[in-house]
Structures are given as structure tokens and as C-alpha cells.
Amino acid sequence: MRNLILTAAIATLGMGLVLAWEHERTQSTRGEKKAVSPRPQPQTPSGRQVHAAGRVEGRTESLLVRSEFAGLVESVAVARGVRVERGMPLFILDRQRYIARRDLAAASLAAAEADKQLLIAGARSSEIEAARQDMLAAQARHGRAQRTYERARRLAEKRAISVEELERSFADYESFGALLLAAQQRYETIKAPPRQEDLARADATIASARASLKIAEVDLAKCTVTAPTSGVILGVNIDAGEWASPQLEEAAIEMADTSELRIIADVDEHDALFVSVGQTCDVTSDAMRGTSLRGEVVEIEPRMEPKRIFGGWAGERNETHSRRVWIRLQEDASLPIGLPVEVRISP
16 A cells, blocks of 8 residues: 555656656747747838839829810810810800890999099089978978068967967978978088098999909809810810719819829839839830839829729739829920830839
8 A cells, every 4th residue: 555655656757757848848948939939020111122113104194174064065166186285165155144144244334433523523513403402492481481470479368360360370480490400401412522432332343343254254154164274185085065063973184294204103012111212213115115213202092092004914913002103204205194114213
């Protein structure tokens, strides 16, 4: 029995030593793994060439020109391929209603200005004289009514007339007195200069009419849709007699500013951090027959978007996001807008 207990104790002690050794070995192995697996550091843009698909654009992407309001197209002044300068007419909407609005606003302004001039000039001399004569006539009637009342009052004191006759003469006297006062006030009013309040109201009416005329002129000018910048017409999607509206999906006119050609390229997301402003690049195209153009990265858009330009070469990632890069060509080239190109950005 004693031997059995001793054997069990030795076995338990041995098992504990084995477990302790295994735990220590496991901890040591983990420490070694941490030591040999440092955190990966991001690579720098240097030392990696970036390959991207792109296309030829002007100073900006193509401009889509629409009218600011709906209307019937009266005439189209441009065609595809024509070069235009900033401010040149592209197409004209029907203007009859807007011409009428402008004329109406101009007439309202003229009437408001004339009203102010009449206010400043005051009444005619003949009107003033007529008012003076009315006042003199009212004075004469009032004087006669006063004398009649005084005579009636003396007769009433002697009981020579009735009380009713006295009251009638007094009523006439009071009535002609009121008419005299009204005539005097009318005469003074017609002679007086205009009040400041009346002049301010006339000025406000003129300002309102002038603003209405300005709005009408602006709306009329908007009937003629002009080129927002100098460039080449890429597409004309309207004809005379058609209905133009800013809500239509297809723009009326497509144009591009070709004063400077640029390349717009979509850099895949795995290369997005390896491009910086100032890097040089080579631009090639199947249409340029083996020649290449030099360019420089001048702008990098600050956000990622779904890829829209595809090169079609082997290994290209299609279902990905990209970062848009603008490249300025360092040499003059006559290239059509929209020409597909390949771009290799040097490290």
C-alpha cells in the first residue's frame, strides 16, 4: 500500500514538471514570433512606376451647355468642329415674350419717372389761379352770409323775424364758413412744394420699376445662350424648332477648352498612394504610331471613385476604385479630345 502511494506521488510530480516546461516553451515561441514579424511599413512613392489608362481632354473635362430655362429653339449658330470664342452665341431661344416683358418694364419705369417730375413741378399756374378764384368766391359768399346773419340777429332782437329765420341765416353763415376754409386749404396745398415723404415714395417706385426692367433685360439676354469659354464644339444635340430645357438628360451643346491639352488618367487603387504632383510621365497611344509624349502630373483629385477609364491590357484590374490624375503635356500636340492613351508615371 505504501509503495502504491509513493508511485502515485512521483507520477503527479512528473506530470506537473512536464506541463510547466510546455507552458514556458509556448511563451518563448510567441515572443520569438513577435520579434521576427515587425509591423509592415508603408512604402514611399519613390521606386515604383505606375501604369494607368487615360484620355485626352482640354483644360477641363468636356463642358455641357444648357439653357437656363425651357423654350423653343429659334436658331442654332454653331456646328461640330467649329472653334468659338468666349461669349459667342451658340443657340437662341424664342424671344417674343421676353421682348414684350422688357418693353412693359421700360414703360413702367418711364411712367414712374414722369410722375416724380410732375410732383416736383407742382400744379400749373392756371390750376393755382383757379384755386385762388374759388377761394375768393368762397370769401364773398361767406361775407354775404355773415352780413345776412348779423341783420337777422338785430331783427330778432326786435322780434321782427321769427326764430326759424334766424336759425336759417346762422346755418348759412356756418356752412359758407366751412366752404371758405376748405377753399383756402386747397389753395395753400396746390401752391405748396412736394413733401419729402412723397418724393421718397416716388423714388421707391422708380427703383422698383428699374429693377423690374433689369430682370426683364437679363431674362431676354438669357434667351441667347453663349459660349462659357473659348474652345471647340464637340457636339450639337438640338435643331431649330426643337424644345430645349435644362431638365433634359442630353446637353444642348458639348464643347471643350482646347487652349491647353491635358491627359486625365485613372490610377488603380493599389497605386493611388504612389503618385505625386510634379512626377513626369510618358504618354503613348495606338494612334500615335510608336511615338510618345512627355507630361507632368499637375493635379491629383483628393477622393477615390469607381474606375471609369479602362486600358484593356493584360492584368488590368477592372472592378476597382481609382484616383483621377491630371497630366499637362510638356510639348505641343494636335490630338482629338477623347483619344485613349496609356500613361506610365515615373517614380
